[in-house]
Amino acid sequence: MGQSHPRQRPWRLSIVLLSLLLAGCARQQQSTLHASGAGAQRIEGLWWLLFWISMAVFAEVMLILGWALWRRRRATARIKGGDAIGAITVLGVAVPLVILVAAYGLGLRDLNALAAPGQKPDVTVEVIGHQWWWEIHYPDSAGAVTANEMHIPVGEPVRVRLRTADVQHSFWVPQLMPKTDLIAGKVNETWLQTDRAGTYRAQCAEYCGKQHAFMALRVVAEPRTAFDAWVASTAQPATGTLTAAQQRGRQVFEQSSCASCHTIRGTSAVGEVGPDLTTIGSRWSIGAGAAPNDAGHLGGWIVNSQTIKPGNAMPPQPVAAQDLQDLLSYLQSLK
């Protein structure tokens, strides 16, 4: 567990045990109980505090209930008059009021802490929600556009600006930061900050239609230099040298219906319906978590993505076998 949340210390052992249990054998992480970001760590601490308060009050209620049930077995049990108004006022009003006011106060403190990062963010990321994928922009370096994958530098806050191109979505990276919704006609803002390099899985948290289940996003936190290099390379148009097969693949892309919906910067493909594919070769998945990004799945996706992610906007593409090979070879070269 992290060292930055002293509130948990008294219950450290139980937390470690519970966390081991809860982690199971997960290979990816999307858990609020494995917080790595400043915001999520705060909430993790708050959760354990609320959990133990609840357990204490629950024990109190169960004791009274158990006592009442046990008492009936005694021969001397009598029906008592009186209204117990004093006891109810103390246990049902006064004590809860103290606990609730304290919890509310702590909650306000955390809400305040979540409102803005400790220092002014240097990096801004724009996130645009689509049914069912994430468009990611880095407005400070023109052209740096990608999809379903966000890179952030470690050790500093990052401003995240959220809007939606269609219905409501919600941006939630459980290990880094609580949710903020993407609302039509409104720009919302949140921030991320983590000290730990790594990849964090995220997923749309507001029901947004048929493929709400497959609207995942990967957040990659890396040292500032690696981050800068990644942004610079993402901003580059696709100008790498191509093999003959890849050349033909590029022609297929530009001349078929691909180009009417997708952009590959540096080519004549400037469609704006689907994700920008300038760096498709380096992404962690296709279809926002619907399938791994390898030649087999990518080929299947192009031929008929409806079998992989039913209802998504891309119609089946009648591509000749050789064209498909070339196309795949080209797309995989785009890093």
Add this chain to the structure above:
Amino acid sequence: MSVETEEQARSISRGEAEAELEKEWGERPSLRSWFSTVDHKRIGRRYMVTAGIFFILAGTDAMILRTQLARPNATVLSPEAYDQLFTMHGTAMIFLFSTPMFFGFGNFLVPLLIGARDMAFPRLNAFGYWVFAFSGIVMFASQMVGRAPDGGWFGYVPLTDTPYSSGINLDVYSLGLLFLGVSTTAGAINFIVTTVKMRAPGMSLNRVPLFVWAIVGTSFMVIFALPALNVANVMLFLDRRFGAHFFDPAHGGSTLLWQHLFWIFGHPDVYIIVMPALGIVSAVLPAFCRRGVVAYPLMVLAIVTISIISFGVWVHHMFATGLPQLSYSFFSAASTLITIPSGIQIFAWLFTMLRGRIVVRTPFLFVVGFIVTFVLGGFTGVMFAITAFDQQVTDSYFVVAHFHYVLFGGAVFPMIAGIYYWLPKFTGRMYAEKLSRWAFWLVFIGFNTTFMPMHVSGLLGMPRRIYTYPGDLGWDLWNFISTVGAYILAVGLLLVLIGVLHAIRRGRPAPDDPWGGDTLEWATTSPPRPYNFVTVPKVHSVHPMWDERTTAALATDPPLPDHQAMTTSELDGREEGAVEMPEESLLPLVTALGILVVVLGVLWGWYWFAGAGALLIFGTVARWMWPPERSPEEAGVAS
């Protein structure tokens, strides 16, 4: 005259009076009377049976959902089917099951508990039932043809608006809920008027049973909360059908407007569902603790407080929408505070148990199950009131766990307690104790096995409303346990159903007062006669059946003759005189059919058909309201 003959004479005249009342109030069993009945007990039972059928349908939806989620990457359901099922599960459980089921309890019990012969407006009551039944049938019919609403039970725009949702699905939602709202509003008004005007003489406000207080509090919430939902649904329908722009930001509309309107209704609705259940707990406990619920004034205060504060907490459903922090802190404070009146009730019930002598029967077991689960749901409720924590776990399985603890634990457990407790009155039969205990343990274990793991899957980051999930996020085990629990729960609920059916067919005939209960329904026969009470009860305390003055007077007071019911003053329950009650009629059914025609016409875009329905409504309502012919004396006819 000797004492003996005097008593004989009284019992003969009483027998004659009963036969006379039977003639006045009894509805001959015929097909026509099945459609024309205005007896609050028949209507109440009908509400309960219909809501029970909708519960089975919506519960089946849930079982299919849980089957799909048992394993990762399952393909039991297509995404479209999943979306329709979870939407119908939520919509039906909230609108077509919980509230109508409690309205059924209220219909059957409120007149009995206050010593009245019927609801204040018996025909309005019948009308409310038919409207409810028709709207439920319309909504479930849409599921049968694969066109059910699929936007979630709170139907957030823009997803539910054009162009993101074409087809008839969401029109069924908006029109169906508007249709149902007519029934709920009519029922709520009827409960309020009945309680205010029809209480037995002597039942001043401080002697009204807590269950009736709960129904009245609920009714007031319905009347103030439903308009917001109705307005939202009218706007949604106009947006979808006629291209209005209420929720379209590109034309100056606002998508958050829907959320505000929906939750201004939606949060009071949580209490609209739970409060009658809390009333049932307060009604059941005295019989099994052998003393009244302690701190009656605090209990009433708690009911009234919840009814009011519940209107000031709706924004806690919108803590992630990016509203100003200051408004969050207000709504967070209100949402935190609303737990206090619930806490008062919990401790009052606990102290009732402590100060009484407990008799353990199945209704009592379900009350204990309720306390355990509802308290747990209350804790997570406080957590959701804390904005920062809410933002982390809202829209995850943690919130699914929370509201099932509150709504199943808080409403369904007391409902089942109430079914067992009042089965003698509903059916005239006793249930089998052993079978019902099996049912309790299976329901209790199944419930917790289903919903406890959802807290964990939610904390592990699983969002709600996803039709499947990858296998490598650590969610499989918890989902599998939930599904196993759901099947255990289903078996338990099936045993409850079997127990009720068994009681109806083979149950031991129930005595009039099997539990030694404290309220007036136990003064009637099991099941009650059509006129409920031969004489008008006289009430001297909160527990009239434990009060000799009331029970003695019930045996000796002269009968109230004819098709009449007593009215009393609003606050003190002072006798104001008997009024003639309406007879059975087909008009409520025909009026409801007229609305059905309007709804279907508008739904399908056959506006001439809707117009015909409107004419039918106008005609029947005119007939309904037509003043009765006056007697020659009243009309001033010279003899």
